[in-house]
Amino acid sequence: MSFWFPVEEVIEGKAKILAPKLNLTINEPLDHARSRAAVFYNPIMQLNRDTAVLTLMHLKEKTTQPLKACEPMCGSGVRGIRLVLEARVDQMVLGDLNPSAISLSEENVRRNNLNQHIRIRLMDANILMNIHSNPMNRFDYVDIDPYGSPSPFLDSTIRSVKDEGIIALTATDMAPLCGVSPLACLRKYGGKPLRVAYSHEVALRLVIGATVRSAAIHEMGAKPILSYYSDHYVRVYLSMKYGAKPADAALSEMGYIVHCQKCLYREVVKGAYLKASRDCIFCGNKMMVGGPMWLGEIVDSMFLDNIIKKTLKSDVNWEPRLIQLLDTLKQENQAPPSYYNLDEICSKLGISSESLDKFIDKIRSSGFNAYKTHFDDRGFKTNANIQQLASLLKL
Ligand SMILES: C[S@@+](CC[C@H](N)C(=O)[O-])C[C@H]1O[C@@H](n2cnc3c(N)ncnc32)[C@H](O)[C@@H]1O
Ligand SMILES: [Zn+2]
Incomplete structure (x- = not known):
């Protein structure tokens, strides 16, 4: 099959795929050339996809039922292909809004002989997930890997996952999350970031916090089982449990971090409302408040x-x-x-x-x-x- 853009063969994990061949101009940063490509494929994100494969290997081990997963923003299709080849996912639904991504994913699925296991839809991610929000159609695993923030997709992601299923979210909008644009963070994640030396951890906890609150709306508890920061993105895997009790238990792990910029003293304050003093107990300086955010464990x-x-x-x-x-x-x-x-x-x-x-x-x-x-x-x-x-x- 031929494409209107140049392609090259790439091997990642057990997948052999076609990816866009980058057309680098002199002195152009790789990231820039990648963002101009007809379809998104970033080899640096292999680590991100490796952790998805491991998570699905774990899910596969826990169940005797066919495993159903969805990646509604699939780019080249590499992640879904690896999930089937390496973690033996039985049914994978891939989607993307970009017609070139869909054509490339179709070719990649064919090359790996996975037509029986992978369906591909040219569709908006929220629509694709909402089609699957009916209890009979939900997924064991939903993987959100957008450009920027996963927030616009949170509600449909949560609605399309089964009880005890797992959702995975990547957030690459580190500037809002790390406090460079705090208002953008408040809009997207409903919490205040902190521009401090540990802002990457605060970023991760804000993303988890926003997910916990969105899940609680649907009477679901979200519990992080694996979360980390790498290469300018944060990644979180959350185990989802239906019921008011798990939702309340998750909310009880929310709260604030209060930080003194002068002497670096910080206080962790759990609870929906901030009752802590805003003055540093060591130096008397006015302290900055970050949150609400997740304060519980970030991995299981x-x-x-x-x-x-x-x-x-x-x-x-x-x-x-x-x-x-x-x-x-x-x-x-x-x-x-x-x-x-x-x-x-x-x-x-x-x-x-x-x-x-x-x-x-x-x-x-x-x-x-x-x-x-x-x-x-x-x-x-x-x-x-x-x-x-x-x-x-x-x-
Ligand atoms: C970061 S890339 C995904 C990379 C892919 N998950 C991987 O592991 O290689 C984001 C993808 O989301 C697609 N996209 C952006 N907005 C979308 C939307 N609202 N619905 C569906 N796809 C969307 C883009 O076309 C792009 O292919
Ligand atoms: Zn102080």
């Missing part, structure tokens, strides 16, 4: 253990950073929300920075816990407060 340890085992056992060619990411997530899940950047603290104290590994050892030998975080190479999570950290650094 048992789920994580299960998929880590799968990465080791399976013969899929995983993205090289995957195992390290999952291991770090497992460690840091034991720590409270928010993290510190060692260089930021040292700069506030007017001292030179030091080795992160050595400082983490020092915190631990003083009886606190401390973990590296996947959010930031120079970041760490701990239950020590900023004054205790400052004393340790000055030792």
Whole structure:
């Protein structure tokens, strides 16, 4: 089959697909050339697709029924093809608004001999999901991978997933989520971002928080089982449970982070209304408020253990950073929300920075816990407060 745009063969996981061949002009950044392509395919997002494959492998193991999944913004179709080839999804529904994406996905499905398993629709994502909101037609898994924010698709995503199904969301609109445009964040996610060293974690928690509130409208509880930040996007997998009780339980994990810009003290305050004092207990400075956002665990340890085992056992060619990411997530899940950047603290104290590994050892030998975080190479999570950290650094 020929296309009106140049294509090339690409292998990702077990899928062999055609992807648009980039027409790079001199000095043009790759991202820019990619955004001009007729159909979207980004090899850097393999990590994102690897975690989707692992999640579906987990779902497949849990059920004897045929597994039904939907990716309503499919681009080249690579993700859906991998889900069928690697996680043995039985029925996959792909959709996209771009006719070129649909033609390319059709060809890619044919090349991988998956016509029996994958249906493709040229359709708006919300319409496609709403067609499937009837209880008989819902999916076990719905994967939302849009340009920018998943918020305009949240309601239909939640309506189209079965009880105990999983939804996955990618958000690439990091500027609003990290506080560069707080009003845009309030519009999209109903919460205030924080422009702080740990803004990537706040971004993740705002996306989870918005999903939890949207799910509660439909009397559903949403529980994150795997969430992370990578390559300028956040990704969350949530397990969905019907009922007022799970919805209320999820809402009880919502709240605020109150942050002092002057001395870096922060407070985590659970609850629908903010009752905390806005003055820093250490330096008296007025504190900034972020949220409402999700304050509970961002991964489920048992789920994580299960998929880590799968990465080791399976013969899929995983993205090289995957195992390290999952291991770090497992460690840091034991720590409270928010993290510190060692260089930021040292700069506030007017001292030179030091080795992160050595400082983490020092915190631990003083009886606190401390973990590296996947959010930031120079970041760490701990239950020590900023004054205790400052004393340790000055030792
Ligand atoms: C980031 S790309 C998806 C990449 C793909 N999920 C992957 O893993 O390679 C976003 C896709 O969403 C499609 N899109 C944007 N708005 C849409 C809408 N309202 N309904 C359906 N598709 C849409 C675009 O045409 C594009 O192909
Ligand atoms: Zn302070």
